[in-house]
Amino acid sequence: MTELANSGIGAPLPREGARRLAEGRGRYVDDITLPGLLHIAFVRAPFAHGRLLGIETDDALEVPGVVAVIDGRRLAEICAPFDTNPPGVPGHASAPQPPLVVDESCFQGEAVAAVVAESRAAAEDGAELVFLDWDELPAVCSIEDAQAEDAAPVHTRFSDNLSLRHRFGAEDVSEAFHGAAHVVEADFSFGRQTGVTLEPRGIVAHWDPRTEELEVWQSHQVPWQMREVYARQLGLSPQSVRVTAPDVGGAFGLKLHAYADELAAVAVSRLLGRPVKYIVDRLESFTADAHAREARASCRMAVDAEGHILGIDAVVDAGFGAYAMHPRGSFGEAMQAAQMIGAPYRVGAFRAEVRGWRQNKAPSGAYRGVGQPIACAITEEMIDLASRAADIDPAEMRRINYRRTLDEGTRATQAGLVVEELSLDACLDKLLEAMDYTALRSEQAALRAKGIYRGIGLASFVELTGVGAGLYGPLGLTVAANEACRLTLQPDGSLTCATSVTDQGQGTLSAIAQLIAGEFGIAPEGVRMVAGDTGRTPYGGGAWASRGMALGGEAAKRACARLRDGLLELAAGILQCEPEALRFEQGEIIGPKGASGLDLAELAALCHYRPYDSPTGQVPPMTVEESFVPAALPYIASNGVHAVHLEVDPELGTVDLLGYWVVDDCGTVVNPLLVDEQLRGGIVQGIGAALYEECLYSEDGQFTNGTLADYVVPMAGEMPDIFVEHVSTPTRATGLGARGVGEAGTVGGLGAVRTALGDALVPTGARVSQQPFTPGRVLAAIMAAEDAE
Amino acid sequence: MPDDLIRFTLNGRRIAVPSTRGHLGDLLRHELGETGTHIGCEHGVCGACNVVMDGRVTRSCLTLAVQVDGAEIETIEHAGNDRCGAALQDAFVARNAFQCGYCTPGMIMTARELLSENAAPGRAEIRDAISGNLCRCTGYQAIVEAISDAAEALRETADD
Numbered sequence: 029m030t031e032l033a034n035s036g037i038g039a040p041l042p043r044e045g046a047r048r049l050a051e052g053r054g055r056y057v058d059d060i061t062l063p064g065l066l067h068i069a070f071v072r073a074p075f076a077h078g079r080l081l082g083i084e085t086d087d088a089l090e091v092p093g094v095v096a097v098i099d100g101r102r103l104a105e106i107c108a109p110f111d112t113n114p115p116g117v118p119g120h121a122s123a124p125q126p127p128l129v130v131d132e133s134c135f136q137g138e139a140v141a142a143v144v145a146e147s148r149a150a151a152e153d154g155a156e157l158v159f160l161d162w163d164e165l166p167a168v169c170s171i172e173d174a175q176a177e178d179a180a181p182v183h184t185r186f187s188d189n190l191s192l193r194h195r196f197g198a199e200d201v202s203e204a205f206h207g208a209a210h211v212v213e214a215d216f217s218f219g220r221q222t223g224v225t226l227e228p229r230g231i232v233a234h235w236d237p238r239t240e241e242l243e244v245w246q247s248h249q250v251p252w253q254m255r256e257v258y259a260r261q262l263g264l265s266p267q268s269v270r271v272t273a274p275d276v277g278g279a280f281g282l283k284l285h286a287y288a289d290e291l292a293a294v295a296v297s298r299l300l301g302r303p304v305k306y307i308v309d310r311l312e313s314f315t316a317d318a319h320a321r322e323a324r325a326s327c328r329m330a331v332d333a334e335g336h337i338l339g340i341d342a343v344v345d346a347g348f349g350a351y352a353m354h355p356r357g358s359f360g361e362a363m364q365a366a367q368m369i370g371a372p373y374r375v376g377a378f379r380a381e382v383r384g385w386r387q388n389k390a391p392s393g394a395y396r397g398v399g400q401p402i403a404c405a406i407t408e409e410m411i412d413l414a415s416r417a418a419d420i421d422p423a424e425m426r427r428i429n430y431r432r433t434l435d436e437g438t439r440a441t442q443a444g445l446v447v448e449e450l451s452l453d454a455c456l457d458k459l460l461e462a463m464d465y466t467a468l469r470s471e472q473a474a475l476r477a478k479g480i481y482r483g484i485g486l487a488s489f490v491e492l493t494g495v496g497a498g499l500y501g502p503l504g505l506t507v508a509a510n511e512a513c514r515l516t517l518q519p520d521g522s523l524t525c526a527t528s529v530t531d532q533g534q535g536t537l538s539a540i541a542q543l544i545a546g547e548f549g550i551a552p553e554g555v556r557m558v559a560g561d562t563g564r565t566p567y568g569g570g571a572w573a574s575r576g577m578a579l580g581g582e583a584a585k586r587a588c589a590r591l592r593d594g595l596l597e598l599a600a601g602i603l604q605c606e607p608e609a610l611r612f613e614q615g616e617i618i619g620p621k622g623a624s625g626l627d628l629a630e631l632a633a634l635c636h637y638r639p640y641d642s643p644t645g646q647v648p649p650m651t652v653e654e655s656f657v658p659a660a661l662p663y664i665a666s667n668g669v670h671a672v673h674l675e676v677d678p679e680l681g682t683v684d685l686l687g688y689w690v691v692d693d694c695g696t697v698v699n700p701l702l703v704d705e706q707l708r709g710g711i712v713q714g715i716g717a718a719l720y721e722e723c724l725y726s727e728d729g730q731f732t733n734g735t736l737a738d739y740v741v742p743m744a745g746e747m748p749d750i751f752v753e754h755v756s757t758p759t760r761a762t763g764l765g766a767r768g769v770g771e772a773g774t775v776g777g778l779g780a781v782r783t784a785l786g787d788a789l790v791p792t793g794a795r796v797s798q799q800p801f802t803p804g805r806v807l808a809a810i811m812a813a814e815d816a817e
Numbered sequence: 818m819p820d821d822l823i824r825f826t827l828n829g830r831r832i833a834v835p836s837t838r839g840h841l842g843d844l845l846r847h848e849l850g851e852t853g854t855h856i857g858c859e860h861g862v863c864g865a866c867n868v869v870m871d872g873r874v875t876r877s878c879l880t881l882a883v884q885v886d887g888a889e890i891e892t893i894e895h896a897g898n899d900r901c902g903a904a905l906q907d908a909f910v911a912r913n914a915f916q917c918g919y920c921t922p923g924m925i926m927t928a929r930e931l932l933s934e935n936a937a938p939g940r941a942e943i944r945d946a947i948s949g950n951l952c953r954c955t956g957y958q959a960i961v962e963a964i965s966d967a968a969e970a971l972r973e974t975a976d977d
Contacts, residue, residue, distance in 0.1 A: 043910065043913060044910065046910070046918065049918025049921055050909045050918070050921050050922075050925065051897055052851075052894045052896075052922045053894075054853070054918050054919070055852075056919065058856070061847075149838070224953060225917075225919075226857045226865055226917070226919045226920050226951060226953045227857070276917060277919030278916075278919060279917075280953070309859060310857070532917055533915070533917030533954045701912075702913055705914075705916070705955050705958070705959045707956075708955065708956025708957075708958050709916065709953075709954045711956055712956045712957065713953075735858070735860055735862065736857075736858045736860065736862035736863055736951065737860065737862050742957075743948040743951065744945075744948050744961065745944045745948035746948075747957050750956050750958055773956075
């Protein structure tokens with residue numbers, strides 16, 4: 029057996045434990061039912077902004093099967109509104125968000141009344157017969173409208189719509205721009221998106237008055253966070269609340285938040301003392317799931333004659349929607365969009381101002397990459413603009429500006445980023461070779477002469493993964509940023525790992541099992557994983573900010589070491605040797621004289637059933653728990669480089685993706701089979717952002733494309749094959765060395781398509797600033813450039 | 818349906834259920850407990866709810882429950898009973914061609930229909946065939962490779 033296979037780490041093992049999903053034996057939240065289960069359909073606000081004058085429910089209550097119609101005033105008696113104003117966020121202000129509208133509604137689709145019935149169909153019938161009396165109020169939807177001097181307030185408790193204002197870097201960077209050889213400047217517009225999990229959000233809540241316990245099954249990333257949220261909002265002890273995330277059909281950050289409608293469902297169960305189920309339908313997903321990415325930005329970059337960056341000066345205006353998402357707020361994306369500009373490069377002087385604006389639209393929140401895709405897209409296009417101004421090849425331009433690590437004597441970049449060793453040079457080298465960059469450039473030049481517009485785009489990124497407590501604690505958030513592993517040796521010699529990490533398909537649980545199996549030299553099937561259940565797992569985070577392996581894997585590795593040390597000490601006593609002379613191989617203890625005859629099953633049986641057989645009379649603990657949170661660093665930075673090859677049809681404005689390459693450094697790769705497709709999936713979401721996806725609202729705040737036929741996500745036929753390669757620089761923050769990877773594809777994907785499109789359009793003189801780059805927008809840019817000539 | 822029952826064959830079993838106004842997906846999931854068929858959009862775009870109805874892949878969310886009276890329905894729970902379905906499931910696991918697994922049942926039903934009509938589809942043909950099935954997790958590439966692998970495995974064992 030080779031060392032690689034023996035260690036478990038690095039082997040491309042299939043997820044055998046997930047086979048049941050391919051056989052239709054998943055157990056998602058809508059697959060769960062309970063005796064006496066009631067179903068909820070919500071009546072939702074029809075206007076972007078309105079004042080609720082009255083609710084008539086008599087007709088709805090007549091519908092056979094309808095049990096109750098519950099409004100916001102009734103729920104307010106037992107359930108507090110979300111207050112999402114974390115201390116320590118400068119100038120942040122968000123209105124309280126009740127589970128159901130009490131008097132003022134602030135976005136179309138906000139839940140107003142819960143119709144509770146014996147079946148979902150009856151609940152929907154009842155919902156159609158609830159009559160709402162409204163005063164429509166003026167709505168503010170676009171960022172520009174929200175900024176206007178005389179803008180109507182999104183929520184009447186505020187006089188304006190500014191929700192956040194912050195600056196990263198220096199107050200004044202103008203000196204860097206004086207006398208620079210080249211100064212380039214550009215505006216950017218990023219379309220509002222939403223995560224579109226294929227399984228919509230959903231919840232089953234059961235307040236049992238007999239036990240005074242609340243049990244919640246929810247399609248969610250962070251059950252521990254939700255336990256605290258439900259306990260706090262309903263005035264319960266957290267210990268009386270159990271939250272379980274069963275199989276989850278995609279999450280992408282969207283299922284990181286607490287939603288008003290889901291809180292309402294829990295509160296309804298508390299009120300009625302009956303189990304209730306609420307499954308979000310697709311239209312509700314579009315109008316009431318967290319949105320993301322809507323932003324406008326302008327950026328200036330100064331470079332010297334050799335192409336070295338002298339300064340960056342940027343302003344980002346982000347569209348927050350009607351409320352800050354609970355409990356983490358909506359500011360994270362805007363903050364990272366500004367702070368991460370220029371992150372892969374030594375940028376000289378740095379200034380990035382960020383403003384967040386309330387709008388009468390769905391609240392914005394976390395979506396894969398959180399702001400970093402925006403920062404990457406801005407940075408990479410600025411680099412391209414500067415490289416054209418300085419007449420330097422874009423790949424070379426990147427290389428000469430890459431940051432390798434922090435400058436000596438500094439604790440953070442000017443933007444406040446703490447990055448450890450980066451490997452962007454090595455990633456770029458591998459990437460250029462894999463794509464045969466030089467040959468593609470020659471081909472591009474030859475085809476341009478024939479009027480064929482192909483573009484080659486590069487996007488380098490630095491990503492903050494495995495974010496630790498240093499971000500959330502100072503904000504006053506009750507969010508545990510550690511990940512924990514409770515490892516148990518069962519009497520039969522098998523292992524159980526209860527982890528705080530949750531898995532929505534990333535394969536993290538399989539990879540942790542693989543890691544643990546490797547530590548004892550057993551097959552992964554010998555490790556039973558338990559996750560996503562506050563009743564059965566140790567306290568910790570869950571899934572966000574690419575933390576599963578980086579933090580949860582490290583906790584598991586440490587738990588293995590402790591359990592193993594105890595067992596080896598016991599075995600050493602039995603074998604009368606030093607514990608250092610022993611090791612596990614295929615579950616058996618190997619000593620100085622080879623196989624000892626002692627294996628996990630024998631040691632477990634001894635400890636559990638015959639402790640008196642221990643030479644010392646003592647047995648080691650059969651359950652150990654380890655928790656890990658990055659302490660020396662605030663997060664574990666990863667990096668990589670993407671490249672896109674595409675062709676634009678200048679007559680139609682369509683974009684055809686011809687090739688995609690990525691070289692990523694996520695440190696130690698535990699399972700490349702899982703990591704590679706994880707990267708590809710993230711990239712496809714980045715391509716979706718670049719070319720197709722946008723939440724479209726009318727001027728008066730009506731969502732206009734709320735079906736999967738109208739909000740277009742990438743389909744197999746349009747996607748290219750994606751080449752994935754790795755550079756591995758294990759992080760020094762952990763013994764395992766893994767960095768996060770779940771978001772890396774999305775962080776770079778958008779920027780790479782943007783720079784490739786920009787490159788393709790160079791002969792036309794056109795630039796498309798507004799994303800997604802639909803055929804209409806591409807064509808309009810080409811025609812505008814023709815008119816300008 | 819003179820007695821107001823819907824009678825059909827589900828995965829080889831004869832079924833008679835009281836008539837309902839719901840769609841086939843809800844009938845399978847909530848009345849008959851076959852929860853492998855997933856509901857993603859309820860407007861016929863995502864393909865997560867694909868089942869086989871009288872030999873053709875069909876959107877169960879766009880099919881009324883009463884429409885299946887007299888029909889033969891097959892769902893993912895039964896798909897592994899034939900060589901093709903089993904080969905696809907093996908290949909999907911081996912290639913890590915699914916992550917959250919929500920689209921996978923519908924994807925496999927579609928892929929099985931493709932392979933029943935085309936024993937050696939090219940990558941572009943596979944991509945085209947599954948373009949009515951949305952996957953939000955993978956980059957589709959592993960799915961294409963899994964279907965291609967399954968086709969190859971089936972060709973190799975065709976004469977066994």
